[in-house]
Amino acid sequence: MSRYLGPKCKQCRREGMKLFLKGSKCEGKCTLDKRPKPPGMKQRFRGKLSDYGLQLREKQKVRRIYGVLEKQFRIYIEKAGKMKGVKGENLLSILERRLDNVVFRLGMGASRNAARQIVKHGMVKVNGHKVDIPSFLVKQEDIIEINENDKNKKIFQEYQERFEENRVPKWLNLNLKALRATVVNLPVREDIQIEIQEQLIVEFYSR
Numbered sequence: 001m002s003r004y005l006g007p008k009c010k011q012c013r014r015e016g017m018k019l020f021l022k023g024s025k026c027e028g029k030c031t032l033d034k035r036p037k038p039p040g041m042k043q044r045f046r047g048k049l050s051d052y053g054l055q056l057r058e059k060q061k062v063r064r065i066y067g068v069l070e071k072q073f074r075i076y077i078e079k080a081g082k083m084k085g086v087k088g089e090n091l092l093s094i095l096e097r098r099l100d101n102v103v104f105r106l107g108m109g110a111s112r113n114a115a116r117q118i119v120k121h122g123m124v125k126v127n128g129h130k131v132d133i134p135s136f137l138v139k140q141e142d143i144i145e146i147n148e149n150d151k152n153k154k155i156f157q158e159y160q161e162r163f164e165e166n167r168v169p170k171w172l173n174l175n176l177k178a179l180r181a182t183v184v185n186l187p188v189r190e191d192i193q194i195e196i197q198e199q200l201i202v203e204f205y206s207r
Contacts, residue, residue: 055204059200061196065196066095066098066112067112076094079094088199091201091202092196093189096191099138100118100134103124105167107164107168108155119131123153124144124145124146126143138183140186141182144182160177163176171184172184
């Protein structure tokens with residue numbers, strides 16, 4: 001299954017909320033404001049969602065937010081179930097630890113898709129080694145930094161100029177001048193300020 005390349009606003013309309021798939025561009029007016037109804041069949045045929053429907057929509061919403069395909073998402077669910085703690089919270093922690101998401105959380109990419117491209121183009125190092133795999137999971141005390149040869153690129157110069165400290169979550173410690181960050185702690189549920197009902201996702205895969 002290939003990655004979705006269609007209109008991102010259509011995905012937001014389908015889930016009934018802004019998923020910020022275009023980053024800061026979604027903070028202003030968007031298609032969802034003008035056309036809040038889901039795409040597809042006429043609204044008069046839409047009934048109340050069943051429990052399965054609610055679980056499915058929540059799963060699809062989280063997949064779209066983090067840009068993860070179904071096969072990879074199932075792997076994360078299985079991994080979360082083997083970890084200590086609450087399965088749903090473990091799942092969100094795993095998703096937050098993806099390298100493309102970390103780059104996005106640091107504000108280096110305007111969206112997760114943009115951050116994914118930064119990683120895939122080999123601009124990021126983890127503990128001194130180049131990593132071009134967006135799904136790479138960072139660990140506590142890992143050091144994430146931009147390659148020395150890429151630090152002078154326009155994208156990172158603009159990032160340093162428009163940097164907003166409040167965007168960086170507390171589980172990451174950023175050295176702006178060096179374009180280097182350290183994973184201080186693994187992310188917990190309180191660090192993830194996204195409207196997600198993770199228990200519905202767990203219930204979906206527990207059927």
